[in-house]
Amino acid sequence: MQRSIATVSLSGTLPEKLEAIAAAGFDGVEIFENDLLYYDGSPREIKQMCADLGIDITLFQPFRDFEGCRRDRLPRNLERAERKFDLMQELGTDLVLVCSNALADSVGDEQILVDDLRLLAERAGARGLRIGYEALAWGRHVNTYQQVWNIVRQADHPNLGVLLDSFHTLSLKGDPRAIADIPGEKIFFVQMADAPILAMDVLEWSRHFRCFPGQGEFDLPGFLAPIIQSGYTGPLSLEIFNDGFRAAPPRANAADGLRSLLYLEEKTRARLQQQHATAAPNLDILFATPPASEYDGIEFLEFAVDESLGAKLAHWLERLGFVKAGEHRSKNVTLLRQGDINLILNAEPYSFAHSFFEAHGPSLCATAVRVKDSASALARAVAYKGQPYRGLVGPNELELAAVRAPDGSLIYLVDEHADVYGTDFRLQPSVASGGGLKRIDHMAMALPADSLDSWVLFYKSLLDFEADDEVVLPDPYGLVKSRALRSRCSSIRLPLNISENRNTAISHALSSYRGSGVHHIAFDCDDIFAEVSRAKEAGVPLLDIPLNYYDDLAARFDFDDEFLSKLAYYNVLYDRDAQGGELFHVYTEPFEGRFFFEIIQRKNGYMGYGAANVAVRLAAMAKSRSGGVRHAKL
Amino acid sequence: MQRSIATVSLSGTLPEKLEAIAAAGFDGVEIFENDLLYYDGSPREIKQMCADLGIDITLFQPFRDFEGCRRDRLPRNLERAERKFDLMQELGTDLVLVCSNALADSVGDEQILVDDLRLLAERAGARGLRIGYEALAWGRHVNTYQQVWNIVRQADHPNLGVLLDSFHTLSLKGDPRAIADIPGEKIFFVQMADAPILAMDVLEWSRHFRCFPGQGEFDLPGFLAPIIQSGYTGPLSLEIFNDGFRAAPPRANAADGLRSLLYLEEKTRARLQQQHATAAPNLDILFATPPASEYDGIEFLEFAVDESLGAKLAHWLERLGFVKAGEHRSKNVTLLRQGDINLILNAEPYSFAHSFFEAHGPSLCATAVRVKDSASALARAVAYKGQPYRGLVGPNELELAAVRAPDGSLIYLVDEHADVYGTDFRLQPSVASGGGLKRIDHMAMALPADSLDSWVLFYKSLLDFEADDEVVLPDPYGLVKSRALRSRCSSIRLPLNISENRNTAISHALSSYRGSGVHHIAFDCDDIFAEVSRAKEAGVPLLDIPLNYYDDLAARFDFDDEFLSKLAYYNVLYDRDAQGGELFHVYTEPFEGRFFFEIIQRKNGYMGYGAANVAVRLAAMAKSRSGGVRHAKL
Structure with missing residues (x-):
């Protein structure tokens, strides 16, 4: 497939973006109009720049609020289109994205929409240009691909086709399966974007929270599969509006973008093969790679x-x-x-x-x-x-x-x-170890806040790991977010922790490492009290947990006083999940102020990481960092 | 009024929070349970600490998921309550917040809720403690203060009263006016929180986006006025869950909190006076201050x-x-x-x-x-x-x-x-000035991202300014947010700009100032071309605007080529609002890489700041910062 990305997905000036896109290995680029407006070179110079870099301009976008506009504005809008056609010809691209009209005073009469778009397609056709019509999720009258295809079919002009964007369909919980019934050659362009599922205004969601495929929660293989089944062989392009991406280094981010497309293609290929999709003659245009290891x-x-x-x-x-x-x-x-x-x-x-x-x-x-x-x-x-x-x-x-x-x-x-x-x-000839620690349960990492998505994509694609949902945890000096990566068999677990605030435990780890680094390593055992008692005797410094924590355990669970005293004496934290799974765990003080160790015992299939206890651990760590000294004035 | 704040509103360890609260001038504090659990001193020590600092413990909170719990859990829940009552007595506070049950398996039968709460009130009463019952906006069966009052009235126990929280009512668009009909002595406690209006899940909104009164968009005087009318004379307390506050320096933030309460009281007093509220005998408990100047x-x-x-x-x-x-x-x-x-x-x-x-x-x-x-x-x-x-x-x-x-x-x-x-x-004996600049139109500031709310509150309270809605603008290296403050007559205008990203124009200003500072100053005139032509001739370095911008103006507006050339020649930007108001403006290059000047002409009542052109200006500034040198490889 021709792999492409919209300039709006990256930060920087237009030349910085184009260079990053070429360096990542994309074949093409969508020029987002504002990037052109703000650049002080001519469209011809941009055309040349792309040619020198070896990337095609796959699309010019967007052209807004055209079809069904107030009737008195139609001539003015056609004039506006002709100006943009001039620009496209200078750029050397033949396809423009026309997104469905979002103006409150636009009209929804189907025949008018069909006529307007046919008229625009005729104008474009006269210059050898093409129109890709897209349904915005917040379009005033047209907001589904089904409506778009219905209009395109009726307009019946060779220079007018359907433009698909995964976000606009999946954000409205649309069913993409009927895309397979559109003739592939009438789909002119495909834009892919993932996103976390957020209960918020769809326009805000679209403009700030999109992310690369595999970083969010949409079923994107489920969107791409029917497109491949339709016979579509055109570009696959990323259009990602994301506040973080607008500030991220463009080269590294573009590389993530290409990786995300490859990952999407692999997953889509697997989906189609699973479905025994005989109606997918062009399966081979999708990226193929050795399957993931066990x-x-x-x-x-x-x-x-x-x-x-x-x-x-x-x-x-x-x-x-x-x-x-x-x-x-x-x-x-x-x-x-x-x-x-x-x-x-x-x-x-x-x-x-x-x-x-x-x-x-x-x-x-x-x-x-x-x-x-x-x-x-x-x-x-x-x-x-x-x-x-x-x-x-x-x-x-x-x-x-x-x-x-x-x-x-x-x-x-x-x-x-x-x-x-x-x-x-x-x-050494076999030496008996001194303790009962059995295996590495998990390894938690501290990362800079803006690199979490990149890590998730790395482990998902290269190693075929899965990612759990994000949890938010309070440190006394700010919030910490945690998202765990796991091998599919769960034999390797890697919680990733980020914090946007300066004084949290995570930020302290980052500054001591001058970058990302391991935060703690958890060892599994069968008898936590045996292990902790041995460690305590050996002089391992354990993280001190406040007694108030154990008073609360007493209120929440039906423990006898002796057992509670034992937990408190050994600084063992406790959690119980809804299914009755139990976790016992204890932390050491950090080694050289950096990473620390955790001893952990899981009972009855407890699967988590003790999120309920992270806040008390972070508070204890904050106190430990400050040397455990009580506040001077108190 | 007794002014109070919940520990959860501030960052830091419990002693750090308490000190900040006392230093800001609060009379009391709500102890949020987690702050206690994570602290390694006993409840008695905390009681002593508060006494030494001269602040009362006004409330212990929260006690969750009690009333209407699964019947087999009631004994265990009462046991849990008794443990917390022990703790309250050690703390030396007599009031606990019981929030409405949010569990899916809780029952909604009104008689059961009444009986459960009466039972709890009896247990509390036996120890001289009191229960404040609060409706969570996401309570399973009870989520309005009307329901709470109905239950409290039926339970009819002297140790059970209503606890009000502005967020839980206003987030659901509830009408607070009927609060005036609750007898003041049956309202045990009042929590105030503001918030921006967000279309999102109410629980997430509540946990991350609350802010101090005056920083958000709720009508808080409209909530407090009926409380005063009810005859309530108890504490007025802030309970703010806010991601930023969790990381902000606690002393400065607590000072903002107190200021926000005073502001709320002033606005409430004015509201009540406006309403000629004769039924508000205790108006004088509200903060009074000299009215704002014109x-x-x-x-x-x-x-x-x-x-x-x-x-x-x-x-x-x-x-x-x-x-x-x-x-x-x-x-x-x-x-x-x-x-x-x-x-x-x-x-x-x-x-x-x-x-x-x-x-x-x-x-x-x-x-x-x-x-x-x-x-x-x-x-x-x-x-x-x-x-x-x-x-x-x-x-x-x-x-x-x-x-x-x-x-x-x-x-x-x-x-x-x-x-x-x-x-x-x-x-000097009157010297004719060389130009036609007339007045200072506005003065834009660059601020650290986390200080915007604090500035807004400062200008609203001390100077009685108003704040416009926030707008989000793209810099090539990240998003910039802007919120304009205005004197009520609009003769003083102060757009405040923040950016969370390192390389934006705003962040460059911050690092050159080592703190906040002026970003640009706009001068008003009657004839922009006369002023710009004079400035250009005098050698003022103007910010260069790309020609592509003017091609787009040509597509969007019906300008003749000569006029467009003139705009382009002088680097004048143009905007037109929906009412036909027009803005012409031009920017200088920055002085010593810091602040710069803008010459501006408003026509037909244009009120904004040219937000439509900020992106092109920021892109031009980014290019200017990099010395205007084209990318080496291109």
Whole structure:
């Protein structure tokens, strides 16, 4: 398919936008009129600029409030159209978007609409131009594609066709399936936009909250599938009005846009194949990629440290029950183990970890995930424009497939049953670990507020993860938003946390990392009190939870006093879901003021992350940051 | 009235909140339960803290989902209530907010609701505690104050009363007038919150978008008036859930909160007086202040400069047609004049202007407004907790009443017909000015995004200004929001501009000022082409507008080519409103990369600020900032 994007979807001046669009690999661009008006080069210069960059101008848009206008205004409106036709010819594009009239004084008489649009199509046709007619969700008389197709069919002019925009249909809960019945050659253009489902005015929703396919909640494969079935082979274009995108760096954002189209195409292809859609002769115009791998949890986490912080972190982990299981044969790299958990501390100079340490301080620099087939997983990531990574591998060292995560850290793709450590590490003959931590339950990240959508798209497309709904949580110094990513089997869970305010725990993490970074790592166990008691005895600093929290637990649940005292003594937080699932969890103080650890026990199928307790944890962290000192004056 | 605020309205730890509340001058505080749960001191310690700070605990809240609960849960719920009663007694407060049950499985049978609440009131009464019953807008069965009063009346227990919250009534477009018929002593508590009118889910609206009275769009005097008429004399309390407030500095925000209550009281008193409300015996419990002054435009603007920048700015202004009209008798201060416009350039060392210059660079450090009675205007500002300013006044110099604006600059309150300049300045014998600029049309400010509400409240309360609706405008690097403040006569107009994004024109202004500052100053004239042609000839650098803009004007309006060429030649922007009002305006390049000037001509009663042209102006400014250099690769 020809992949395209509207200039309004990106920030910057027109040349900045066009460059970003070309660099991302789009084939074409919709010129949004205002971007042209505000630019001080002529339309001819823009035409040349696009030609030099190798992108087509797929559409000029919008032309508003034409059909059914007040009758006395028709000549003036035709004159206005001719001026814009001049401009289109200078630009070198033959298609203009005419959106349905939204004026209160416009008329809805069908014959008038048909006649007006036929007249406009004749004028356009005389110059070899074409009209794409689109239903705005807030059009005064025309707001569905069914109405548009009815009018286009009656006008019956070769230079007039249907223009589809997913937002205008899906925001009104329209059913897109009848699109399949429109002849593909009468669909002139297709615009795709996703959005979160919001109960608000549709015009405001459209102008500020659209997002790239896969970032919102619309069923976009369900919209694109009937378009492919219709036989449409024209451009697939993104038209995204989004407040954040208007300020985001255009190159990175355009790259996300292209990735989102590929993702949409893959999902649409799967949908059509599922439906055994024999009536889709042109399925092959859709992007195809190796299917996603199956996952089997996290193989290891690698921390970037230097010698002294490495020793310090190792000591922390040993107090949590980890044991040193091996040393790298040739590098300053240590392996710690407990249960199914492997943690690598990398203090090797001139390594990837070292440069990561230089940039971010002590931090998580790599995550290894277990996959069924690493070669195919890597091929998929690369097809989605992921950046593969090849490290410095010594003689007789294992080389692992890797791709860069959005924060620059590495995601290793490790084959199940591969001997990951035997080649590189001198392993200790089996040592019993000191604790009962079993596996990595989840790994929470702190991100800059404006990068959440980009991360979600990265994990959805390259790794085929799913994203849970966003939850909003109060930090004493502002709100924190959290959205969890999961592998489909839930063996890898990655809650992403953002905050738009300066003094929250998330913002403190961001500033200490100078960028995104791991916020905490949760370890699963079968007996939380055994683990916490061992940790406490070993001197692990636990996050102190106020007694008032336990008084409230007493009011809410039917616990006996002894059990409550035990929870309070060990600073264990408690949550219960509607299905009776239970969560027990406890937090450590942060390591070097950065990431911290959580010990967690899930009972009866509890699936969440203890959102009900995040506020008390954030308040305790705020107090801990301020040194736990009571306010001077009180 | 006893003035109170809920802890949830402010950011910070509980002690930080309580201190801010006391410092702002509130008499009481509602303890929001979560603030208590997350605090590691006991309820007794909080009681002591409030006593030390001199504030009462007016309310403990909320107690949820009690009345009409599933019958098997009633004993457990009563047990829960007793636990909270324990806590209230430790806190030393006797009133708890019980909000209407929002659970899907709650029952709506009126007799059950009455019985449940009577039972709870009996339990409370046995301990000398009281229940305030509130209708949540999203309550399952009870969501109006009329229902609440009906239930409270039937339960007929001295320890059960009505709790009113403006948001829950006004968000559902409820009519508050019948509140006047509830006996005042059966209203136990009143919570006030304003909000912008938003077409969205009421629960989300309530939890994230409430604001202080006067900052939103609800008719709050219309809500408070019937409460006063009922004979209610209890606390007036703010309960504001607002994402911004959760991150704002608590002291400044609490001060805004108190100011908003005073403003609400003044407006309510006026409303009741207007209604000749003889049935309001306790009108005097409402805040009273000198009435607002009438305004007659801006007397002068004062710029903080140093010697060399002062000379440079004077030269700029002279090219715009200003003439030097006087020098200060003893200070390094110059007066420039044109029409009714007086501009003062202050380069005096050891002056207020000098310290302002040190902090912000060349900037506007004072605005003098003409008022009918400066003494009364100052008294009003001080009553609203404005900070009066007394400068260093030399012998035989005029002393002007002044108050600090939110950005630390000064607002002088100057009596009409006062001889402002004769005392201090050696005035030139009348010199004809070189141009036809007549008066200051408006003065646009750039503010940090989170301070807009605070500014609006400042001007509404201290100066009795009005605020227009917010408009959203696209800068190439993000959205800009603008809200104009006006004196009621419109002789002083002050559009306030904010942007949440880093690279917009507004953000550049903020970073150059290290804070808020003037963005541009618009001068009115009768013949824009005469003024612009003179300015152009004098070498004033005008902001270059792309030709494409004029092609679009040609398509939209019926101008002849000669007139269009003239607009384009002089870079004049054009707008026309629905009533045929017309605006012509032109911008200069910024002075020292900071503020710039606008020349403006309004025709046929055009009232706006040319919002339709702001995007093209912002794009031109972005290009001008980047030095007007075309993108290297193109």
